[in-house]
Amino acid sequence: MRGRVRAFALAGMAAVAGACAPPEAVAPRPAAPLRETGRVAQSRSPKQDLRLIPAEAYLRTYLRLFGGLSPAEVERRARGDDRSALFDTWEDYLTALGLPDHGLDLPRGAQTNALMMAAFERLGIALCDRALEHDLKASAPVPVERRLIFAFDLPAQDLDAAAFAPRFDVLHRTFLSYPARLAPPDREARFFALYEGTVARHRAKGAPKSRFSPGEAGWAAVCYGLVRHPEFHLY
Amino acid sequence: MRGLGALAGAALLAAAAAASFAPPSAAAGGAAPTLEQYRYYRALSLDLKGRLPTREELAEMESPGFDLDAWIERHLDGPGYVERLTRLYMDVLRLELGPVGLFAPLETTLRRAEVLGPDGERLYVYFRYNQRRLLPLIDGDFCFSEAESGLRGSFAGFTGTPKPISQRLLDERTTVVRPFWLYRDYLSVVPTQRYGAGWKDPDSAYVPLPQLLVEPDGKTPTVEVRVCKEEAQTAEVGRIYASGIPPLPKGAPLPPGRARPPVPEDRYAREHRGEPISCRSALAFAMSVDCGCGIGLEHCLPGDNSGRDPRAFALPAHVPLGIEAPIGAAPHTASGWNRFWWSQEAIHLMQHVFRADRDFREILTGRYTFINGPLAQFYRSSAPAACCGLHRSYGMREDEAPLFLPGAVPPVVAPHDVSDWTFIPDRGPRAAGIVTTPVFLTKYASRRARAAALYSAFLCKSFMAEHAELPPSDEPDLMVRPGCSSCHATLEPLAAYFTRVEETTWTYLPASRFPIENPVCKLNAEGKTGQACQRFYDPDFSSRERGVLRGAYASPAHAERGPAGVAADLTRMPEFASCAVERVTESFLGRPLRDEDGALLRALRERFVSRGYRMRPLVEAIVRAPAYARASNVRPALERGGAAGRGGAERGGGAR
Numbered sequence: 001m002r003g004r005v006r007a008f009a010l011a012g013m014a015a016v017a018g019a020c021a022p023p024e025a026v027a028p029r030p031a032a033p034l035r036e037t038g039r040v041a042q043s044r045s046p047k048q049d050l051r052l053i054p055a056e057a058y059l060r061t062y063l064r065l066f067g068g069l070s071p072a073e074v075e076r077r078a079r080g081d082d083r084s085a086l087f088d089t090w091e092d093y094l095t096a097l098g099l100p101d102h103g104l105d106l107p108r109g110a111q112t113n114a115l116m117m118a119a120f121e122r123l124g125i126a127l128c129d130r131a132l133e134h135d136l137k138a139s140a141p142v143p144v145e146r147r148l149i150f151a152f153d154l155p156a157q158d159l160d161a162a163a164f165a166p167r168f169d170v171l172h173r174t175f176l177s178y179p180a181r182l183a184p185p186d187r188e189a190r191f192f193a194l195y196e197g198t199v200a201r202h203r204a205k206g207a208p209k210s211r212f213s214p215g216e217a218g219w220a221a222v223c224y225g226l227v228r229h230p231e232f233h234l235y
Numbered sequence: 236m237r238g239l240g241a242l243a244g245a246a247l248l249a250a251a252a253a254a255s256f257a258p259p260s261a262a263a264g265g266a267a268p269t270l271e272q273y274r275y276y277r278a279l280s281l282d283l284k285g286r287l288p289t290r291e292e293l294a295e296m297e298s299p300g301f302d303l304d305a306w307i308e309r310h311l312d313g314p315g316y317v318e319r320l321t322r323l324y325m326d327v328l329r330l331e332l333g334p335v336g337l338f339a340p341l342e343t344t345l346r347r348a349e350v351l352g353p354d355g356e357r358l359y360v361y362f363r364y365n366q367r368r369l370l371p372l373i374d375g376d377f378c379f380s381e382a383e384s385g386l387r388g389s390f391a392g393f394t395g396t397p398k399p400i401s402q403r404l405l406d407e408r409t410t411v412v413r414p415f416w417l418y419r420d421y422l423s424v425v426p427t428q429r430y431g432a433g434w435k436d437p438d439s440a441y442v443p444l445p446q447l448l449v450e451p452d453g454k455t456p457t458v459e460v461r462v463c464k465e466e467a468q469t470a471e472v473g474r475i476y477a478s479g480i481p482p483l484p485k486g487a488p489l490p491p492g493r494a495r496p497p498v499p500e501d502r503y504a505r506e507h508r509g510e511p512i513s514c515r516s517a518l519a520f521a522m523s524v525d526c527g528c529g530i531g532l533e534h535c536l537p538g539d540n541s542g543r544d545p546r547a548f549a550l551p552a553h554v555p556l557g558i559e560a561p562i563g564a565a566p567h568t569a570s571g572w573n574r575f576w577w578s579q580e581a582i583h584l585m586q587h588v589f590r591a592d593r594d595f596r597e598i599l600t601g602r603y604t605f606i607n608g609p610l611a612q613f614y615r616s617s618a619p620a621a622c623c624g625l626h627r628s629y630g631m632r633e634d635e636a637p638l639f640l641p642g643a644v645p646p647v648v649a650p651h652d653v654s655d656w657t658f659i660p661d662r663g664p665r666a667a668g669i670v671t672t673p674v675f676l677t678k679y680a681s682r683r684a685r686a687a688a689l690y691s692a693f694l695c696k697s698f699m700a701e702h703a704e705l706p707p708s709d710e711p712d713l714m715v716r717p718g719c720s721s722c723h724a725t726l727e728p729l730a731a732y733f734t735r736v737e738e739t740t741w742t743y744l745p746a747s748r749f750p751i752e753n754p755v756c757k758l759n760a761e762g763k764t765g766q767a768c769q770r771f772y773d774p775d776f777s778s779r780e781r782g783v784l785r786g787a788y789a790s791p792a793h794a795e796r797g798p799a800g801v802a803a804d805l806t807r808m809p810e811f812a813s814c815a816v817e818r819v820t821e822s823f824l825g826r827p828l829r830d831e832d833g834a835l836l837r838a839l840r841e842r843f844v845s846r847g848y849r850m851r852p853l854v855e856a857i858v859r860a861p862a863y864a865r866a867s868n869v870r871p872a873l874e875r876g877g878a879a880g881r882g883g884a885e886r887g888g889g890a891r
Binding site for chain 1: 269270273274276277278280281285286287288289290293318322325326329330331332333334552553555556560561562563574578702703704705706707825826866867
């Protein structure tokens with residue numbers, strides 16, 4: 001009994017002491033230095049970068065390259081009916097492309113990321129393949145002026161560097177908006193090497209079966225390279 | 236390529252032009268454009284047309300007579316430019332609502348129950364919860380009791396074992412209607428133009444869900460809908476009704492046949508029994524048995540079930556390129572339908588400011604707006620339904636001073652005119668740009684959120700807590716409480732402008748009903764007030780003599796000036812113009828602004844203000860400024876094989 005009285009008394013004294021004490025305050029304190037956990041090399045790359053094309057502009061450009069169609073029609077054509085799974089649905093790509101969702105307060109993606117690059121790649125390949133089918137593989141030849149991307153003739157024989165250049169320039173203008181002659185000096189040569197290598201691989205004995213001829217596959221590869229080029233996505 | 240060097244306002248921008256990079260200049264004597272000129276043109280095309288240039292457009296740019304000045308001027312008038320600026324401000328304000336907010340008022344949502352007809356066939360019956368009916372058995376409930384239909388209704392759905400309803404009862408309690416969502420000519424005596432058959436030119440964006448178009452068997456086309464008789468009424472004026480049924484004593488059993496207690500009798504209804512009442516008032520639904528959804532049920536939205544937020548129409552799943560180029564489609568609830576069009580209203584309002592090159596201040600101050608069919612239906616019928624609950628204790632039985640006067644809606648706009656947007660020159664004296672749009676007032680639901688959104692979006696300022704001591708405090712005035720005052724000294728007076736716009740909604744609290752100081756809401760001996768007072772009057776700032784309207788304590792003057800006052804006051808502040816200039820410049824340069832941009836910003840601001848706060852001269856000056864051209868050429872050394880580069884080679888294909 002005495003013990004309980006003492007306990008109550010102590011509790012009471014503590015409460016009184018607490019009530020009389022100065023109010024507890026959270027004082028500002030300088031943050032403690034962060035503990036070093038490791039070192040990485042400092043990047044010396046330029047920090048001011050080109051701008052990412054707004055997702056809306058990318059979409060509008062994509063629709064335009066597909067012939068100025070509506071999003072639904074582009075999706076239908078890009079998916080095709082050949083079970084190639086080139087294109088899923090727009091809904092699968094929109095967030096990855098950096099479009100904001102204001103309803104959910106998701107901000108615009110202003111920088112590239114791995115998912116965005118993967119979406120660019122997938123959309124780009126679908127565009128190149130379907131455009132190639134439209135421009136070069138249609139049952140009735142499509143006049144050059146009505147072609148979507150490959151607006152040049154494609155001779156039956158292999159192209160040399162001189163014949164490659166003007167055709168490459170067409171694609172370069174299409175995707176990068178300037179003539180190939182103004183590009184870094186080795187760009188054309190590197191893309192020609194890509195073209196030649198692709199043609200050779202497709203022509204090699206035992207090469208996997210492809211719906212594209214070696215020449216078509218070569219141009220598709222060039223198209224893939226340009227539609228995924230950083231200059232296409234940045235400005 | 237003529238005109239690239241002809242920078243408009245050269246003197247104005249001379250200081251900025253003195254920067255190290257010269258803007259792309261005219262190619263001398265028809266010489267081929269340089270890489271910088273191509274890049275400049277590409278950037279212009281992206282910013283003013285909204286896409287990359289085509290090969291044909293590049294060829295046009297390369298042609299000797301090409302006049303870039305004229306090209307810029309032409310595209311400062313185009314849809315790409317309008318979309319660019321709208322996108323900028325939509326990114327800032329984020330005026331879209333997520334799936335959380337619910338707006339399916341009982342007054343204007345027709346829910347649907349499935350019952351059995353006389354021969355056991357399944358029938359849909361549309362009804363409103365809480366509908367007043369003369370028959371006490373079903374007053375405030377579905378028009379068939381559980382004993383009659385075998386069903387008990389609730390937002391969770393109808394439960395029970397349905398039993399056939401006799402033809403006599405069906406005829407007595409329901410009627411058939413050709414509703415607006417099925418008939419283009421629903422206003423005619425015998426509508427014939429049914430959706431999908433006879434309605435020749437349905438708006439492609441108006442898509443009722445398939446389940447609204449067929450009977451319960453899933454295949455018979457619906458040509459008429461069966462509706463409870465009270466809901467189908469078309470009168471514009473009814474009479475106040477009081478049942479005279481005494482309230483159910485606590486613990487007493489429910490009256491025979493009723494699933495819920497009788498509707499509580501309203502004192503006002505008892506005192507004003509038999510008086511005329513407008514069926515378009517919020518009051519009518521609760522106090523009259525004469526008011527329904529109007530001709531063709533045009534004042535209500537249909538739903539495909541009896542739940543809290545039933546579905547009715549399909550809408551685009553995404554509209555990144557505008558509603559004209561939708562991506563995907565998805566069924567939407569009544570709330571989703573409203574939310575979508577609220578957002579589109581704000582977009583149309585902004586687009587008008589940019590397209591017509593209106594004074595940019597009108598984005599906050601303009602009394603005009605744009606509406607389409609669903610918005611007309613909302614403003615005429617659903618918006619007033621947001622009011623009034625506890626307001627009745629103050630004698631306010633409907634939104635007496637709405638931010639958007641329903642009378643401003645032209646009667647000719649039909650609910651299914653989805654793609655036709657009508658200019659409303661004046662919403663009413665309390666309207667203020669986007670500030671009084673439903674999407675802004677629900678996105679930013681509290682007074683403080685509304686104030687902070689405007690402060691941040693239009694003054695380019697944000698509230699940052701100071702590095703201060705935080706002692707315990709019961710000081711209710713956040714403008715003086717240590718640790719809070721650094722932000723709230725500014726925020727509270729700004730929030731006070733929204734004192735009279737009820738939080739989470741758009742109901743305006745008029746001074747005649749809600750004086751800032753109200754003796755009725757004074758504190759009692761225990762320092763408390765009644766429930767009706769507590770909702771609107773803040774006990775922390777009230778006294779034994781009077782209550783103080785919530786939010787008004789920081790600035791009664793701001794409270795009286797309302798949303799139109801905040802719009803007028805913000806746009807008068809010098810930061811308003813600076814903020815607009817900084818936002819647009821930063822967006823077009825694609826980078827944060829730096830000290831070196833100071834001269835450019837000063838020149839741009841002067842131009843913006845002197846041209847009457849018009850965006851077009853501002854954007855024109857930006858895209859002609861060297862800094863803009865330079866923004867697309869920030870790494871020439873790397874790409875052209877400079878000393879810091881990679882020996883002229885590029886890393887092909889990889890993304891940076």
